[in-house]
Amino acid sequence: MIETVKLSKTYKGKKAVDEIDIYLDEGESVGLLGPNGAGKSTTISIISSLLKPTSGDVKLDGKSTIKNPAEIRKVLGVVPQEIALYEELSAYENLKFFGEIYKVKKNVLEQRIQDVLDMVGLTERQKELVKTFSGGMKRRVNIAAALLHNPKILILDEPTVGIDPQSRNHILETVRKLNEENGTTILYTSHYMEEVEQLCKRVYIMDHGKVVASGSKAELLSILSSEDTIQVNLSETSDGLIEKIQSIEHIRRVDETSEGIRIISKKGTNILGDLVRAAESEGIQLTNYQMETPSLEDVFLHLTGRTLRD
Amino acid sequence: MFPVFKSQWRKDKRKPLMVILFLIGSIALTLIFTSSNMVPQTTIAIFSSEANSDEVVDKWEPLLNGNESFNFVKTDEETARTDVAEGKRDVAINLMENDYRVITAYDIPTLPLIDQYVQKVFIEEAQIEAAAGSQGIDQIRNDVESYLENPPFQIQTKSLSGGEVSNYDMGIQLLFGFTLFMAMFTIGFKVNGVLSDKVSGVWNRMILSPVSKTGMYTGHLLYSFVIGFVQIAVVLVIFQYVMNYDLGNNFAILLVIAAIYALSIVSMAMLITGFVKTPEQFYMIYPSVVPIIPVISGVYMPPGTISNTVLLFIADLFPLTHAMEAMIDVAFYHQGWNEVALPMVLMLLIGVICMGVGINLVERRKN
Numbered sequence: 216m217i218e219t220v221k222l223s224k225t226y227k228g229k230k231a232v233d234e235i236d237i238y239l240d241e242g243e244s245v246g247l248l249g250p251n252g253a254g255k256s257t258t259i260s261i262i263s264s265l266l267k268p269t270s271g272d273v274k275l276d277g278k279s280t281i282k283n284p285a286e287i288r289k290v291l292g293v294v295p296q297e298i299a300l301y302e303e304l305s306a307y308e309n310l311k312f313f314g315e316i317y318k319v320k321k322n323v324l325e326q327r328i329q330d331v332l333d334m335v336g337l338t339e340r341q342k343e344l345v346k347t348f349s350g351g352m353k354r355r356v357n358i359a360a361a362l363l364h365n366p367k368i369l370i371l372d373e374p375t376v377g378i379d380p381q382s383r384n385h386i387l388e389t390v391r392k393l394n395e396e397n398g399t400t401i402l403y404t405s406h407y408m409e410e411v412e413q414l415c416k417r418v419y420i421m422d423h424g425k426v427v428a429s430g431s432k433a434e435l436l437s438i439l440s441s442e443d444t445i446q447v448n449l450s451e452t453s454d455g456l457i458e459k460i461q462s463i464e465h466i467r468r469v470d471e472t473s474e475g476i477r478i479i480s481k482k483g484t485n486i487l488g489d490l491v492r493a494a495e496s497e498g499i500q501l502t503n504y505q506m507e508t509p510s511l512e513d514v515f516l517h518l519t520g521r522t523l524r525d
Numbered sequence: 526m527f528p529v530f531k532s533q534w535r536k537d538k539r540k541p542l543m544v545i546l547f548l549i550g551s552i553a554l555t556l557i558f559t560s561s562n563m564v565p566q567t568t569i570a571i572f573s574s575e576a577n578s579d580e581v582v583d584k585w586e587p588l589l590n591g592n593e594s595f596n597f598v599k600t601d602e603e604t605a606r607t608d609v610a611e612g613k614r615d616v617a618i619n620l621m622e623n624d625y626r627v628i629t630a631y632d633i634p635t636l637p638l639i640d641q642y643v644q645k646v647f648i649e650e651a652q653i654e655a656a657a658g659s660q661g662i663d664q665i666r667n668d669v670e671s672y673l674e675n676p677p678f679q680i681q682t683k684s685l686s687g688g689e690v691s692n693y694d695m696g697i698q699l700l701f702g703f704t705l706f707m708a709m710f711t712i713g714f715k716v717n718g719v720l721s722d723k724v725s726g727v728w729n730r731m732i733l734s735p736v737s738k739t740g741m742y743t744g745h746l747l748y749s750f751v752i753g754f755v756q757i758a759v760v761l762v763i764f765q766y767v768m769n770y771d772l773g774n775n776f777a778i779l780l781v782i783a784a785i786y787a788l789s790i791v792s793m794a795m796l797i798t799g800f801v802k803t804p805e806q807f808y809m810i811y812p813s814v815v816p817i818i819p820v821i822s823g824v825y826m827p828p829g830t831i832s833n834t835v836l837l838f839i840a841d842l843f844p845l846t847h848a849m850e851a852m853i854d855v856a857f858y859h860q861g862w863n864e865v866a867l868p869m870v871l872m873l874l875i876g877v878i879c880m881g882v883g884i885n886l887v888e889r890r891k892n
Contacts, residue, residue, distance in 0.1 A: 265729055288733050299726030303536045312535075315528035316734040344539075360730070 216241045216400055217262065217287075217368065222271035224257050231257045233424040234271065239368070239402055244394045246415030247404040248515065254424040255404040256296060259370050262402070263293045292366030296373045298353045299360070302346035306337055306356045309345060310363060317364040324363075331359040334392070336385055351382020358389060368400045369393060375410060383410075390414055408512045418511065422519040435514045442467065442479050444513050447490060448503035449475035459493040470516075475503075479517070529736070529744025533718055537752070544711055544752060551707040551760045558703070559696030567635060570600035570608060570617040578602075585620050588646050595642060618643060623651065693857060695827060697770060701852045702824035704760045705783075705845055708753045709790050709818070713811045715749035716794035719887070720804045742884060746791050753787040773856035778865060782851045785869050789844035789876035796879040799886025822846040828853075844872045 218238035224231045232254045239245050249255050260266040262273050264284035273280045273287070280287040300309050307328060314324040332338045335355035340348075345356060354374055361369065371390065375383045391414060393399040405411055411418055412432060420428045420435070428435055449456075452471055461469050465481040480486055487504060494501045507513075537544060571589065573581040582599050589597040597618070600608075605617040606628065615633045619626040625647065627640055657665040719742070722728040731741050758780055764770040772779060794811065801807045822840045823831045831837060840846040847868035854860040854868075 263733060265732060288735075291733065293730070293733055295726045295729060297726040299730050301532060301536060301725075301727065303539055304532070308532075308535055312528055312532045313730065313734075315531070316731055316736045318735050 216243075216276060217402075218274050219258075219262065220272045220274065222258065222261060222273065223269050224254075224261060224266065225269045230424050232261065232268070235421075235424075235426050237419050237426065237429070239400055241367075241400055242394070242398045243417065244390075244401040244403065244415045246411035246418040247402060247421060248406070248408065248411050248418055248511070249404075249421035250406055250519075253406075253421040255421055256372055257424075258421070259293075259372055259402065259404060262287075263291055263370055264288060265293075287368075290367040292361035292364065292369045294358050294361045294369070294371040294374050296376065298345075298357050300345050300353065300356055303344065305342050305344055306332065306348070306359075307341040309356060310341075310359060313360040314363045319364055327363050327365070331362045334362065334389055335359045349379065349382070351378035351385075354378055355382060355386060355389075358386060362393075366399065368402070370402045370404075372404050373406070374403075375405070375407065387413060408510065408515070412511055420511075420515055420518060427518045428514065432511065435511060436509055438514050438517060441482050442509070442517070443482050443484075444507040444509050445478045445480065445486075446472070446503075446505045446507055447475045447478060447501060448505075449494065450500035450502060452476060453497055453499065456493060456497040456499055459496065460490065463489045463493070468517075477507075479513075526736070526740040526744040526747070529731070529741055530748045533715070533745065533748040543714065544756065547707045547711045548756050548759060551704045551756070552763060554703040554707075555696075555700040555760075555764070558699050567594060567616075567639070568596045568598055568614070569639065570605035570614055571597045571620055572600050572602040572605045572617065573620045574602060575621055581620050581622060585625075585646075588650060589643065591646070592642060595639065623647070693828070694771075697772065697856055698828075698849070698853060699825065700760075700764055700770065700772075701849055701856070702819055704757055705786060705848055705852075706815075706819050706824065707760075708757045708787060709794075709815050709845070710812070711756050712749050712753035712787060712790045713794040713797070713807075713815065715752055716746065716791060716798060717804050717807045717811070718749070719745050719795075720798055720801065720807055723887075724803055746795065749794070750787050750791045753790060754784050757783040757787060771856070773859055775855055775859065775861070778855045778862065779852055782848055782855070782865065782869060785872045785876075786844055786848035789848075789872040789879070792876040792879035792883065793844065795883030795887075797883075799883040799890070802890070818843050818845050822849060824849055841871075842875070844875050847871045847875075 216239055219235055222235045223233055235254075235258060237245075237247075237258075247255050247258065257266065261268050262280075264273075264280055264287055267281065275287045275290070278286065301312065304312070310328045310331065311324065314327060319327055328341075329338065332341050335358055337352060337355055337359070340352070345353060348356070358371070358374060369390075374390075375386055378386075387410060390401060390403065394401045394414070401414070403411065403414055417431055418429065418435060419426050428438065452475060457469055457471070457476065460466060460476065460478065463486055465484040466478055466486060467481065468479040470477045478486070478490075490504070491501055571582060571586060572578070575581050586597055586599060589595070600617070602619075605614070608614040609617050609628055609630050612630065615629060616636065616639055617628045619628060625643055627636070627643070629636060653665050653669065654662060656669075719728075722731070722745075728741070732738070736744075761772065761776070761779060761783065765772045765776060797811055797814070798807060801810060819825060821831075821836055822843055822845045824845065831840070851865040851868040854865055858864075
């Protein structure tokens with residue numbers, strides 16, 4: 216349905232997006248995962264025709280949308296990262312405005328407004344001013360505004376940033392319903408791994424403007440099939456201990472965590488004895504040792520050398 | 526375009542305070558500055574050091590107090606001199622039988638005017654005394670006054686168009702000045718809606734919708750124009766028809782001038798929008814620039830006060846100068862369409878240039 220072909224965007228000599236190739240099939244739910252500054256927002260700005268790429272193309276059903284953005288705009292709903300609403304107006308008035316600019320017919324608009332308000336759970340509070348809403352409620356109106364013209368493709372740019380868990384769950388449930396019940400194609404960007412794991416069948420992992428990995432969750436986890444992740448809790452940590460652990464054979468990576476250290480080692484190797492000896496030599500007590508099931512977070516860490524929230 | 530226009534209207538309908546405040550401000554400022562006497566009377570202490578000081582002062586005091594601009598007050602010599610020395614009064618006059626001395630601490634700008642007036646009173650009195658000879662001086666004074674009521678030579682003044690010469694009313698000039706000045710703020714703050722939409726992301730949402738860029742700009746700018754124009758029109762209607770100010774006999778031309786002015790201010794605000802990145806920057810810069818414009822344009826001063834060619838050239842770059850010129854021509858000199866065409870065309874020209882450059886800058890900034 217949509218594909219990007221070697222999409223690049225350069226700002227003042229710096230590549231924000233670097234030859235990205237991604238695609239979305241009709242009715243698919245795809246995640247775009249990456250830390251802040253990875254190039255996710257720039258990518259979706261180009262896909263949604265708000266930005267022109269330095270090179271490359273975006274195609275909708277095989278036709279370039281760079282040359283003719285009107286085609287993609289008809290079928291696209293975009294939920295921006297910021298709260299793009301008039302805070303001085305009520306939720307209803309905002310939706311009416313966005314419905315009017317999308318030229319939704321008058322006799323249909325009223326019903327559509329009620330439908331999307333119902334979808335985001337704000338029917339009861341539609342007459343209240345947006346500025347009086349909590350962050351989560353504002354984000355729900357932000358989503359509702361993108362749904363009024365019944366788009367076939369919905370792009371959501373970090374729609375759950377800075378909101379309470381209740382609103383977050385509501386948003387995730389809304390997006391899931393849109394995809395599963397309405398058949399809306401979803402491109403969901405986030406730096407919250409669990410959201411993408413929950414919603415998306417396929418994931419693109421971006422870092423420094425590039426797609427560093429892609430595939431289904433299982434495909435991405437298989438990247439770590441040759442490694443074990445071990446969480447070791449310690450009474451304290453020291454640079455000397457970390458150095459000693461790093462020098463143990465088969466250990467590929469050591470990162471400090473709030474409770475101790477996280478170790479990535481070659482799959483199937485027993486390092487417990489070496490670990491205990493290293494800790495004893497530094498006078499540090501080992502309080503817990505746990506093998507972890509690898510997550511997408513671990514995949515990301517493995518691929519980029521940093522966590523998603525870096 | 527209309528959804529954009531309506532959304533701005535809905536916002537203001539919910540929060541109309543700013544527009545109402547600027548409207549009331551125009552009326553209040555005009556009333557405050559025009560109801561009080563704009564030319565304050567100068568009080569001048571008079572005394573005499575002569576032996577018959579009371580007699581001398583009593584003689585000259587009624588003769589000197591024949592001018593609305595000056596108020597001569599009898600004061601004892603010591604107080605008069607101390608007040609001048611301490612800066613409480615600018616001038617005192619020591620009167621003699623047939624002469625006077627002006628006492629002042631420094632060279633004030635009104636000193637020549639005061640001296641000229643007092644000298645005139647003394648010369649006239651000397652002439653009357655000389656003419657009186659052996660007759661009673663009061664008899665001669667009455668004769669002169671009645672003669673002057675119907676003199677043999679009379680000066681008749683006509684305006685360039687042959688009609689009566691209009692009285693220049695500074696109050697009406699200030700009315701136009703304050704009204705147009707306040708409208709600049711209202712219009713500017715409304716045009717700032719473009720920047721607010723850009724920063725909030727609403728602008729991008731509109732770009733993705735079927736609304737054209739032209740429609741987006743037109744919706745915002747048309748709304749700013751309408752609000753600004755309505756504000757000016759309401760103030761002018763109140764003063765013309767409720768407070769009975771004489772704004773000339775062609776109110777329709779005044780409204781057309783107001784409309785063209787509002788349009789050119791929309792463009793000027795758009796130009797400033799092109800130079801800033803956020804609504805907050807606009808709120809900082811616009812109110813700092815706008816109050817300078819009426820000062821340079823001479824709005825608060827009688828015509829001809831500003832003679833510096835550089836200032837006059839700068840003033841010509843602002844629509845306010847041309848709007849004031851056109852409105853004064855219509856209100857005071859009853860000029861018609863042809864006579865005010867030039868300032869109107871100049872305002873339109875400024876508007877076209879500012880709008881072109883402003884939108885270009887805004888669009889370039891986006892890219």
